[in-house]
Amino acid sequence: MSITKVGFIGLGLMGGSLSIALKKLPKDYYFIGLDHNKEHCKQALELNLVDEITNSLDKLKECDIIILSIPVDGIISVSKKLKNLPEKCTVIDLGSTKEKISNSIPSDIRKNFVTAHPMTGTEKFGPSAAIDNLYKDKVVVLCDLEKSEEYQVKVAKSLFDDIGMNIVCMNAKEHDRHAAFISHMPHALSYALANSVLQQEASDSILNLAGGGFKDMSRIAKSSPTMWEDIFRQNKTNLLEAINTFQSELKKCEKMVENEEWQSLNNWMSDANKLHNIL
Amino acid sequence: MSITKVGFIGLGLMGGSLSIALKKLPKDYYFIGLDHNKEHCKQALELNLVDEITNSLDKLKECDIIILSIPVDGIISVSKKLKNLPEKCTVIDLGSTKEKISNSIPSDIRKNFVTAHPMTGTEKFGPSAAIDNLYKDKVVVLCDLEKSEEYQVKVAKSLFDDIGMNIVCMNAKEHDRHAAFISHMPHALSYALANSVLQQEASDSILNLAGGGFKDMSRIAKSSPTMWEDIFRQNKTNLLEAINTFQSELKKCEKMVENEEWQSLNNWMSDANKLHNIL
Numbered sequence: 001m002s003i004t005k006v007g008f009i010g011l012g013l014m015g016g017s018l019s020i021a022l023k024k025l026p027k028d029y030y031f032i033g034l035d036h037n038k039e040h041c042k043q044a045l046e047l048n049l050v051d052e053i054t055n056s057l058d059k060l061k062e063c064d065i066i067i068l069s070i071p072v073d074g075i076i077s078v079s080k081k082l083k084n085l086p087e088k089c090t091v092i093d094l095g096s097t098k099e100k101i102s103n104s105i106p107s108d109i110r111k112n113f114v115t116a117h118p119m120t121g122t123e124k125f126g127p128s129a130a131i132d133n134l135y136k137d138k139v140v141v142l143c144d145l146e147k148s149e150e151y152q153v154k155v156a157k158s159l160f161d162d163i164g165m166n167i168v169c170m171n172a173k174e175h176d177r178h179a180a181f182i183s184h185m186p187h188a189l190s191y192a193l194a195n196s197v198l199q200q201e202a203s204d205s206i207l208n209l210a211g212g213g214f215k216d217m218s219r220i221a222k223s224s225p226t227m228w229e230d231i232f233r234q235n236k237t238n239l240l241e242a243i244n245t246f247q248s249e250l251k252k253c254e255k256m257v258e259n260e261e262w263q264s265l266n267n268w269m270s271d272a273n274k275l276h277n278i279l
Numbered sequence: 280m281s282i283t284k285v286g287f288i289g290l291g292l293m294g295g296s297l298s299i300a301l302k303k304l305p306k307d308y309y310f311i312g313l314d315h316n317k318e319h320c321k322q323a324l325e326l327n328l329v330d331e332i333t334n335s336l337d338k339l340k341e342c343d344i345i346i347l348s349i350p351v352d353g354i355i356s357v358s359k360k361l362k363n364l365p366e367k368c369t370v371i372d373l374g375s376t377k378e379k380i381s382n383s384i385p386s387d388i389r390k391n392f393v394t395a396h397p398m399t400g401t402e403k404f405g406p407s408a409a410i411d412n413l414y415k416d417k418v419v420v421l422c423d424l425e426k427s428e429e430y431q432v433k434v435a436k437s438l439f440d441d442i443g444m445n446i447v448c449m450n451a452k453e454h455d456r457h458a459a460f461i462s463h464m465p466h467a468l469s470y471a472l473a474n475s476v477l478q479q480e481a482s483d484s485i486l487n488l489a490g491g492g493f494k495d496m497s498r499i500a501k502s503s504p505t506m507w508e509d510i511f512r513q514n515k516t517n518l519l520e521a522i523n524t525f526q527s528e529l530k531k532c533e534k535m536v537e538n539e540e541w542q543s544l545n546n547w548m549s550d551a552n553k554l555h556n557i558l
Binding site: 119120121122138139141168170174178179181182183185186187188189190191192193194195196197198199200202203204205206207208209210211212213214215216217218219220221222223225226228229232233236239240242243244245246247249250252253254257258260262265266267268269270271272273274275276278279 | 398399400401417418420447449453457458460461462464465466467468469470471472473474475476477478479481482483484485486487488489490491492493494495496497498499500501502504505507508511512515518519521522523524525526527528529531532533536537539541544545546547548549550551552553554555557558
């Protein structure tokens with residue numbers, strides 16, 4: 001069996017966990033890693049996430065597959081440096097936003113690219129955050145596939161299929177609006193919730209009482225600011241729309257409590273319960 | 280060893296899980312259940328959560344301990360019906376609000392009462408929701424203990440201690456403010472988040488993309504409207520204060536994104552990250 005060479009640009013949670021997932025397959029891989037953080041490079045080697053570290057983008061062009069598992073602004077800047085890719089090289093980015101990325105990839109390598117968003121993650125980051133089964137049974141969204149070469153689409157689909165992901169295809173514009181509602185705005189809420197409690201005088205006493213509900217809702221407030229600043233910037237318009245929608249819903253709740261419209265409040269809560277039938 | 284008789288008024292998640300927890304102790308208990316929902320009574324017997332069902336409050340007065348594990352408005356109305364309690368009978372309510380309850384208990388049985396709030400739960404309800412280890416290693420807040428008889432305080436503390444809970448004492452007023460921030464307002468957010476997505480035209484496609492973050496944040500939006508309507512009513516003022524605090528934080532985030540103040544946004548996210556050091 002021939003060896004598939006995979007280059008990881010970015011050795012954090014997403015890249016590291018992908019390495020773990022691929023290693024479990026009955027295939028032969030050779031992993032080369034690149035990360036501007038020297039400590040992460042060292043850890044990735046120690047944790048056996050990669051076989052080799054390089055600091056040369058040219059070296060990665062020898063790979064069959066290049067994974068871009070870095071913050072979304074980084075994906076755009078790295079893609080501009082990836083010139084003269086071999087025809088069969090497949091580049092897959094794992095960014096949480098898709099439209100700006102899809103439109104920014106230089107035209108001469110656009111066909112090599114498949115833009116993907118695995119709908120999975122944790123609040124942790126760095127190589128030591130890499131875990132088994134991060135991807136299994138989760139959804140991955142592939143966007144604007146008409147801009148990718150058929151060969152590259154096949155490579156990307158079979159990679160995500162191999163690690164047990166459910167593939168959903170849509171255009172990048174639609175993805176970004178959906179992602180704003182299902183992921184980006186909820187991150188804004190979680191950060192805002194954490195800050196609401198932390199700024200209270202008795203924050204320690206309050207947090208001492210935290211049960212499962214608060215812990216679940218504030219978990220993603222521990223996420224990387226560097227990564228999320230980029231996402232909020234790239235998906236600004238959709239994010240603001242989602243935040244506005246949420247603000248209107250919360251305002252409804254506030255008004256019903258203020259005006260003691262208890263039956264309406266109960267109905268509004270029952271509406272939310274309908275999530276049960278879907279999730 | 281003598282048998283301790285425990286009466287459960289309310290055979291849902293909280294009462295049922297407490298029965299499971301007590302049964303694991305090396306003590307002899309006899310459980311009598313009362314619930315206005317006949318189906319729940321039947322299920323509680325089938326699930327072995329209680330030894331006997333009664334529909335007589337007087338019958339429960341024979342118990343050493345009476346647990347009120349019903350919605351908070353129900354706790355107040357039942358307490359008004361619990362007259363002429365034996366001196367050694369201990370009544371413990373598990374309501375999520377404490378001030379209105381603590382102040383509404385009739386004076387002739389106030390000393391029998393210990394008002395408690397176990398900071399644990401799930402979004403599920405009814406006897407079938409009862410689970411093992413719901414209480415273990417969680418915090419229980421005991422309020423206004425100066426209003427309870429020493430004997431009753433000892434009984435309640437040793438019960439919560441026996442099932443592995445960490446006991447925190449504070450006055451009911453302070454509890455209600457803390458609970459608004461750590462539990463009640465987060466429930467409002469979760470309901471509002473669920474409704475924000477469910478009202479979107481493409482809600483099915485959006486929800487199809489839900490990862491762990493959204494699932495965690497929307498989990499408690501599946502909670503019982505009956506139970507939460509009562510809590511929001513009883514803790515109205517604190518809840519509105521907490522919602523306002525949250526709205527200001529989210530507004531800050533919105534403005535920073537709108538005005539593209541990325542460094543300030545990054546700092547605001549880093550502030551939220553401090554939760555890491557505590558939770």
